[in-house]
Amino acid sequence: MNKSSVSPRVVPIEAAELKAEEHESYLNLVWRKFRKSRIAIFGGLIVVALAVLAICSDFFSPYDPVKLNMRYGYIPPHRVHFVDAEGKFHFRPFVYNWVQVLDENMFAHWVEDTNQKYEIQFFVQNWQYKFLGLFPGRLHLYGAADGGLIYLLGTDKFGRDIFGRCARAGRISLSMSLFGTFISVAVGSVLGVVSGYYGGRFDNLMQRFVEFVQSFPQLPLWMALAAVIPPTWDQMTVFIAMSVIFALLSWTLLAREVRGKVLALRETDFVLAAREMGASDARIIFYHLYPNTLSHTIVVLTLTIPSIILAESFLSFLGIGIQEPLVSWGVMMREAQTIQTLGFNLWIIAPVFFIFLAVLGFNFLGDGLRDAADPYTIV
Amino acid sequence: MDTDQNIILEVKNLKQYFPIYKALLQQLVGHIKAVDGVSFFVRENEVLGLVGESGCGKTTVGRSILRLYDPTDGEVWYRNRAGERINITRLSQKAMKPLRREMRMIFQDPFSSLNPRRTVKEIIGEPLIIHQVARGKAMEERVAELMTAVGLDPNYMERYPHEFSGGQRQRIGIARTLSLSPRLIIADEPVSALDVSVQAQVLNLLQQLKDDLGLSLIFIAHDVSVVEHVSDRIAVMYVGKIVELARTEELLWHPLHPYTEALVSAIPPADPDIHLERVTLGGEVPSPANPPSGCIFHPRCRFVRYLCSREEPVLREIKPGHFVSCHFATELALRGIGGTA
Numbered sequence: 001m002n003k004s005s006v007s008p009r010v011v012p013i014e015a016a017e018l019k020a021e022e023h024e025s026y027l028n029l030v031w032r033k034f035r036k037s038r039i040a041i042f043g044g045l046i047v048v049a050l051a052v053l054a055i056c057s058d059f060f061s062p063y064d065p066v067k068l069n070m071r072y073g074y075i076p077p078h079r080v081h082f083v084d085a086e087g088k089f090h091f092r093p094f095v096y097n098w099v100q101v102l103d104e105n106m107f108a109h110w111v112e113d114t115n116q117k118y119e120i121q122f123f124v125q126n127w128q129y130k131f132l133g134l135f136p137g138r139l140h141l142y143g144a145a146d147g148g149l150i151y152l153l154g155t156d157k158f159g160r161d162i163f164g165r166c167a168r169a170g171r172i173s174l175s176m177s178l179f180g181t182f183i184s185v186a187v188g189s190v191l192g193v194v195s196g197y198y199g200g201r202f203d204n205l206m207q208r209f210v211e212f213v214q215s216f217p218q219l220p221l222w223m224a225l226a227a228v229i230p231p232t233w234d235q236m237t238v239f240i241a242m243s244v245i246f247a248l249l250s251w252t253l254l255a256r257e258v259r260g261k262v263l264a265l266r267e268t269d270f271v272l273a274a275r276e277m278g279a280s281d282a283r284i285i286f287y288h289l290y291p292n293t294l295s296h297t298i299v300v301l302t303l304t305i306p307s308i309i310l311a312e313s314f315l316s317f318l319g320i321g322i323q324e325p326l327v328s329w330g331v332m333m334r335e336a337q338t339i340q341t342l343g344f345n346l347w348i349i350a351p352v353f354f355i356f357l358a359v360l361g362f363n364f365l366g367d368g369l370r371d372a373a374d375p376y377t378i379v
Numbered sequence: 380m381d382t383d384q385n386i387i388l389e390v391k392n393l394k395q396y397f398p399i400y401k402a403l404l405q406q407l408v409g410h411i412k413a414v415d416g417v418s419f420f421v422r423e424n425e426v427l428g429l430v431g432e433s434g435c436g437k438t439t440v441g442r443s444i445l446r447l448y449d450p451t452d453g454e455v456w457y458r459n460r461a462g463e464r465i466n467i468t469r470l471s472q473k474a475m476k477p478l479r480r481e482m483r484m485i486f487q488d489p490f491s492s493l494n495p496r497r498t499v500k501e502i503i504g505e506p507l508i509i510h511q512v513a514r515g516k517a518m519e520e521r522v523a524e525l526m527t528a529v530g531l532d533p534n535y536m537e538r539y540p541h542e543f544s545g546g547q548r549q550r551i552g553i554a555r556t557l558s559l560s561p562r563l564i565i566a567d568e569p570v571s572a573l574d575v576s577v578q579a580q581v582l583n584l585l586q587q588l589k590d591d592l593g594l595s596l597i598f599i600a601h602d603v604s605v606v607e608h609v610s611d612r613i614a615v616m617y618v619g620k621i622v623e624l625a626r627t628e629e630l631l632w633h634p635l636h637p638y639t640e641a642l643v644s645a646i647p648p649a650d651p652d653i654h655l656e657r658v659t660l661g662g663e664v665p666s667p668a669n670p671p672s673g674c675i676f677h678p679r680c681r682f683v684r685y686l687c688s689r690e691e692p693v694l695r696e697i698k699p700g701h702f703v704s705c706h707f708a709t710e711l712a713l714r715g716i717g718g719t720a
Contacts, residue, residue: 026539273484273492273493274494274505276447276479276484277479277506277555278476278506278509279509291494292494292495
């Protein structure tokens with residue numbers, strides 16, 4: 001058709017109707033649907049809060065979370081007071097000094113010394129750190145005045161601030177689960193789409209392989225794989241190796257889901273239309289099919305993250321995988337292994353609370369995204 | 380058949396069988412003969428209607444011609460822009476690609492034939508990108524031009540298909556089909572998913588585009604009343620075979636096959652006071668996996684005779700340009716559109 005022959009004399013009969021409604025972009029549609037779900041917003045906030053806490057962990061921890069301080073082992077969480085021992089109200093919150101005393105059985109206990117109080121100050125200058133590993137900083141969210149100590153979640157055996165360590169541990173726990181999930185999603189979705197699209201013998205082979213992988217008992221295999229990581233490897237390599245191990249066993253769920261979706265989609269007319277106009281297989285797979293499985297991918301993604309967080313914690317708890325001085329929530333839990341330590345110092349299981357929050361947050365978020373990610377109806 | 384230079388597409392004895400496998404052992408137990416020896420031709424700037432009930436293989440004919448399926452047997456001769464006649468049944472998909480610019484398809488379902496994740500601009504412009512005709516600004520201009528041509532406002536090219544009505548979506552589909560300036564379009568029931576008022580608009584649009592752009596069209600439909608307005612000639616299909624092929628008026632007024640007679644009598648007359656006795660067919664459409672012996676139509680034919688179940692009739696030219704596959708085509712007195720013979 002040459003330009004002159006395209007005739008504009010067809011009246012755009014229905015076009016006028018469209019003017020009334022506003023055009024919305026994809027993200028707008030997703031967001032509008034997402035924010036209707038209160039629980040999803042809640043989950044999203046938890047996830048964002050944990051991420052901020054992890055990224056800015058130095059800012060949130062008043063003391064260097066890896067520095068040993070043997071004199072202050074197992075201090076219970078400091079209580080934040082507004083009312084002092086004489087019943088006087090203070091506008092500024094404060095903590096009391098904690099001192100070690102011996103009880104009649106000659107056990108050492110930490111108790112509050114109400115004679116000495118330290119006001120809590122905000123945005124204080126303290127130990128030096130590098131924000132994002134780049135910018136040196138001394139600013140911290142809070143600290144005790146006049147050289148006093150403040151341990152909001154208590155200290156561990158080596159006198160390190162548990163709150164600060166929990167924040168720092170979030171870096172490894174969250175980034176490893178994100179990285180592992182990324183690999184898992186990349187592998188799972190590509191294999192799933194290809195398997196569903198080509199079908200036939202390749203699909204058959206692929207699905208039997210998926211079943212093979214799925215039939216492995218996950219935990220023992222994870223443990224075995226994690227155990228063969230040579231201890232001589234540096235931290236970064238171990239981190240990557242662990243992520244890959246988690247990813248290797250978790251991609252199967254997504255591969256199955258995506259394959260099912262693609263099986264349904266490849267018979268639709270728009271795929272036929274693409275073939276009719278001469279599109280290559282790669283184009284059909286990645287331009288037409290893959291974007292339509294995205295909603296599934298996002299949901300599986302938000303469900304894979306917590307499962308990797310849990311797996312990582314479990315392995316680290318058993319002492320395989322991440323090793324000190326790297327710190328993850330699981331590594332922190334390792335201290336709580338003996339019932340005796342736990343019985344006397346209950347606060348050292350605080351990381352469980354963070355794991356719990358993270359898993360819950362991602363699950364809520366995934367729930368909301370499931371409904372929101374696909375604002376258009378297909379098939 | 381015809382050998383004149385005007386023929387853009389000639390289909391000879393096209394067969395498309397689909398294998399049936401028994402579940403467990405993947406044993407081949409038979410074939411569905413979706414298209415079983417179909418022959419016809421299309422002239423340039425002509426509309427050939429292809430009519431038949433659901434499952435008779437008309438969609439398969441369209442898809443086999445465009446090599447969306449690999450035909451089992453037969454030849455499809457296409458005369459390309461340069462004037463060469465090419466048999467496309469055995470071409471590789473790679474060799475087929477340049478021809479896909481000239482032969483395009485309009486799909487039946489305006490909802491599932493547009494990718495819900497792509498904007499109208501991406502959908503209409505996709506053939507341009509695939510065939511490296513235009514991209515970026517040039518593509519946008521072409522898309523705007525096409526949208527205007529099919530009666531859509533180009534301002535809406537950034538929108539997604541779900542924001543459009545059925546009729547508008549079908550216009551998007553038509554614009555996509557036109558984007559590479561094709562010479563032959565196979566319209567696979569382009570209006571059957573639309574409601575009647577919109578059907579008329581889309582039919583008029585197709586008719587007008589055909590006149591303006593000099594297109595050849597194969598118009599597939601299950602409803603004779605839809606095809607009769609746009610078609611120059613009509614081919615009637617029944618269980619994988621063409622049973623009658625003639626000029627539109629000839630076929631409607633003087634059908635020579637009992638099946639055509641039944642189809643034609645289903646067209647409601649424009650005058651509500653006219654009550655015609657309708658020819659209704661008894662029985663069921665036979666399965667293309669297991670077609671009846673002899674004439675495929677004989678179990679439902681009201682004129683059936685002994686010969687019909689024994690011998691398969693061939694498509695023969697009874698009058699000039701009027702092909703019928705019936706042993707007794709010349710003997711039967713069949714009623715046409717006005718109830719006349």
